[in-house]
Amino acid sequence: MFAENKLTEDMTEIEAFLLRERDKVLSESEWRFRMRGYGYNLRRTDRGVEVARLPQNTVLGTLAI
Template identity: 65%
Template structure:
């Protein structure tokens, strides 16, 4: 997976990257669009935000907001 211009298997690094990127934008829609560019799909679910890796749609985990 990709986070901060490097490949990583550490989900904490990925989730930290996603959170930092969210702080840079005004809307959730813009953030989701930016994350698609990095190869992540963000979907709001009951428990938080489900993060999937594109294009296979492999669920990586849930980011609790």
């Protein structure tokens, strides 16, 4: 998906993008809403935040936060 205006599948780049965007918002729900606009579905699990690509909802990885 897109991170920093370029198409990428590299989870390291995606993680950096997601965490920078998380710093810009006030709540986790606002962050999840914004990321859906970029094509990412974020879901809280017991291991962290699962990152999936929309619209297929294909899991890319997990953020340990």
